Amino acid sequence: MKNVLAALTLIALAATTVQAEEITWSGAVKQVFEKHCIACHGSDAPEYAAFKKDKDAWLKKGTGMRMETYSHMISFVGWPSSGALMRRLDDGKGSKDGKPGNMYQHLGVDEQERQTNLTLFKKWVGNWNLKRWADVSRDELNGVKVKY
Numbered sequence: 001m002k003n004v005l006a007a008l009t010l011i012a013l014a015a016t017t018v019q020a021e022e023i024t025w026s027g028a029v030k031q032v033f034e035k036h037c038i039a040c041h042g043s044d045a046p047e048y049a050a051f052k053k054d055k056d057a058w059l060k061k062g063t064g065m066r067m068e069t070y071s072h073m074i075s076f077v078g079w080p081s082s083g084a085l086m087r088r089l090d091d092g093k094g095s096k097d098g099k100p101g102n103m104y105q106h107l108g109v110d111e112q113e114r115q116t117n118l119t120l121f122k123k124w125v126g127n128w129n130l131k132r133w134a135d136v137s138r139d140e141l142n143g144v145k146v147k148y
């Protein structure tokens with residue numbers, strides 16, 4: 001009986017851990033975004049197409065494109081800007097040239113915070129894939145999680 005109880009406790013503990021590890025936009029990711037990204041990617045920033053149309057003017061203001069809602073954000077993960085979030089946030093450690101994406105610097109004030117937040121984004125995305133639409137496979141897209 002004791003053993004059965006011990007086993008059940010272990011299973012319950014494991015289940016709690018798995019649940020605790022589920023990363024969602026509405027939970028942890030949005031918080032990181034609001035701390036580190038929203039200043040340039042908030043609701044007063046333009047839609048992506050509008051940004052591209054007037055890129056120089058927006059860059060002069062130091063403003064990026066809107067990304068502060070779940071719907072906006074996932075368009076930089078899956079489609080149409082497939083892999084954009086991953087290319088920009090990656091630390092470059094797994095790439096040939098070793099260069100981080102140009103938004104990696106915004107992930108935190110020091111390397112430790114940047115790595116912690118990168119890990120969070122990686123878990124949220126699931127299949128951390130830097131490929132563009134033309135190169136990404138259906139299987140790779142199937143591995144994308146981005147839970148709300």
Ligand code: HEC
Binds near residue numbers: 102
């Ligand atoms: C100081 C302003 C600023 C901050 C802070 C900032 N960004 Fe950006 N971001 C920009 C600008 C400006 C661009 C457009 C220029 C470029 O492509 O580099 C951009 C481009 C991007 C793109 C590329 C979109 C595309 O497909 O062209 C992504 C993805 C992105 N940012 C994500 C983020 C994330 C996530 C954060 C927070 C960790 C962040 N940015 C923080 C200013 C910022």
